[in-house]
Amino acid sequence: MKKQFLTLLIALVLSTFTFAQSGFNIGGSIGFPYENYEGYDFSFAFSVDANYLFEVNQAFDIGLATGYGQAFGDSYYIGPIIGSFDTPDYQYVPVAAAARINVNRRLVFGADIGYAISVTSAKDYLNNKYYDGGFYWRPMVGFNLNERLQLNFNYIGISDNYFYYSAFNLGFMVNL
Template identity: 40%
Template sequence: MRKILVIGCMLLFGASLQAQEGLNVGINLGLPVGDASDFSSFSLGIDANYLWNVAESLDVGVATGFTNAFGKTYEILGAEFDAEDVQFIPIAAAGRYHVTDKFRAGADIGYAIGLNDGNDGGFYYRPILAYGFNDTMEVNFSYTGISLDGFTWSTISLGFMVNL
């Protein structure tokens, strides 16, 4: 089932790259929370989505990106250890509801592919609140959760997106 979801999302995203309408790209800076804060100090990511307007106030589409969470040094019984960086590529369905002309709320839901050793990835969800400065630029605040074996990798992020 996981492979079918990943392949389906990749096909949708690949098909959307042929058109330019609704393509958004951006960057984000995140702080790990919960279990993730034990191993990582901060994360940097790039985001891309393609959204289609399906109703007056509703956009739906596909989203992907890349996130690198930088490992931190921690101490156990007097010995210092460096945690490895953790990387993910999410592939997700995306939805955005226009609450007002400037304010949007939405979510991305899908699967995050783990890239580093021992990281199998997991179910990915990302609620997002965004404020649009104009038709091409927005700032957003999001929570990212990735359900892994035994715990959830979570971050809160501040991002900047540009509509191409």
């Protein structure tokens, strides 16, 4: 009985490593910020993503996701008395759980949900407070071009008590 249990345990560990080798993905996206916190306008955004997914079955994968994102602040003219206002850039590092549903060989739905750690040191002029991290969510729809490449459309939302950031993104993902 002891040998059978040990054999089963070794087989499970080796099969876990087999799944792990095919679950690493890296990618990037360009974004178009939309309806951010009052007084903050961002002109353009980009993000670099990495996730590690484990195959639960043919249609469902779960894992962890992280990356780096940056939104470039916009400058706009308010008037002759106030002058111009510069929105500082916003940088963040998401730490999230990831889930993907494979509808068929080509179409994938998914979401990343977690926390975005702010690495920005710019002050929030309205509340005299630094940008904080916040709740992070990223729903996505992907289209697999082949076994290794995927095009996707995703939305990024980050919110805390004082700040809200959102962007629509167009990206790609490479399965390693």
